[in-house]
């Protein structure tokens with residue numbers, strides 16, 4: 001039967017056999033509905049069209065207004081792997097001529113996750129899931145023990161990252177030129193985009209993705225694992241830049257982790273970096289994917305975090321120039337210029353600022369999804385709604401995340417050149433992250449009471465002499481660009 005592939009199902013592991021016919025549908029309505037980053041739109045269309053070209057006669061490639069119209073034009077029964085969003089899942093389920101297959105592109109199956117989580121109601125934590133995944137899939141195991149004797153291995157080298165060779169940039173071709181022309185035309189017709197156009201920075205084909213993976217294994221994996229670091233002159237550090245390739249289905253996560261393990265076993269990469277990579281990919285990534293579906297039914301509305309205000313224009317439109325706070329301006333500029341920023345920028349700067357200002361989580365989820373090339377709704381429940389927000393996902397994860405300017409100062413070189421001072425809580429030089437942090441704790445102290453991670457911070461809060469001044473100052477600062 002013909003297999004319908006969404007744009008995040010493009011690798012060979014989404015097909016069965018070398019001859020299976022394929023349906024690819026480009027829906028313009030997807031881009032008409034919401035303003036995506038221009039480079040995200042480019043990457044999606046480029047990847048779909050490259051896949052169609054690779055498959056040749058095997059692929060029926062339709063350019064339509066909606067998926068519904070594409071299916072109608074094809075007219076016969078198709079099968080599709082379980083889509084990656086609830087909206088798409090509900091749509092394919094509602095179609096008579098579509099057979100929905102189990103999901104692909106993740107490591108642990110839905111059934112295995114459900115069986116594991118059901119047995120731990122209320123305590124289905126990431127750390128336990130990660131162990132479960134390591135054991136089930138025999139990743140970094142020496143017999144029954146974790147390689148090196150510990151499940152989590154810290155990087156002990158305290159020095160800052162050295163400059164690493166840049167990740168390979170894909171070479172654009174005629175397909176990219178055609179995509180660029182189409183997007184220019186769509187923009188002229190009134191379809192809105194955010195962010196700047198620029199050379200495509202992320203793989204659109206499996207070959208490009210494998211190339212990036214190989215370069216990562218050689219150059220970056222040995223330095224991987226300093227999760228909190230941010231440097232103003234190096235947007236990539238040792239990060240892999242592989243999230244789009246995993247999320248578009250160009251790469252398979254488990255083989256990527258196995259290859260990283262081989263680098264460790266061969267003595268080419270230290271255990272700390274390889275373990276961290278495994279934790280991010282078969283741990284965090286799979287965990288969030290499964291929570292998204294698992295909590296579909298079990299996540300009580302009362303547990304959903306409440307924000308009060310919507311995202312201000314300067315943030316929503318990536319107006320980095322209007323921002324003086326150096327870390328925040330750099331993070332917005334990174335997203336504006338490439339639709340990507342590494343995890344500490346997303347978490348300690350962008351997500352953290354939104355938490356402190358009480359911006360609505362649903363708006364932040366929508367923004368992250370549209371502004372980031374790798375943005376997917378399933379990745380948000382923990383990263384935006386959970387980790388970057390002080391929300392309790394039931395008691396499934398106790399992660400809570402808000403930090404002050406002191407943390408950003410400790411983990412980056414931004415503060416040295418900033419017009420604000422991370423140590424100042426009040427006054428003209430007061431860092432908006434520091435003032436914002438204490439003001440936020442003040443406003444949420446009752447909700448945070450009992451959260452073990454916040455006990456120390458709440459004790460400190462009680463000792464701050466100028467708290468009311470801070471609160472008044474931050475209220476006055478409001479949502480204006482800092």
Ligand SMILES: Cc1cc2nc3c(=O)[nH]c(=O)nc-3n(C[C@H](O)[C@H](O)[C@H](O)COP(=O)(O)OP(=O)(O)OC[C@H]3O[C@@H](n4cnc5c(N)ncnc54)[C@H](O)[C@@H]3O)c2cc1C
Nearest residue numbers: 239240241242243280285343346347351374375376379383
């Ligand atoms: C507020 C916020 C929003 C995020 N939104 C997304 C998103 O929409 N899509 C997405 O894939 N990731 C998201 N992340 C997770 C993470 O920031 C990105 O996966 C990572 O920055 C991508 O860059 P990389 O490939 O270089 O990652 P690396 O640092 O090289 O990590 C390797 C791989 O591990 C996985 N990974 C790492 N950290 C996480 C994490 N926290 N959660 C899930 N997977 C992880 C990714 O697949 C990534 O490619 C978000 C994080 C935060 C704090």
Ligand code: SF4
Nearest residue numbers: 325327405415418431
């Ligand atoms: S002083 Fe504050 S605003 Fe400026 S870079 Fe440091 S943390 Fe960011």
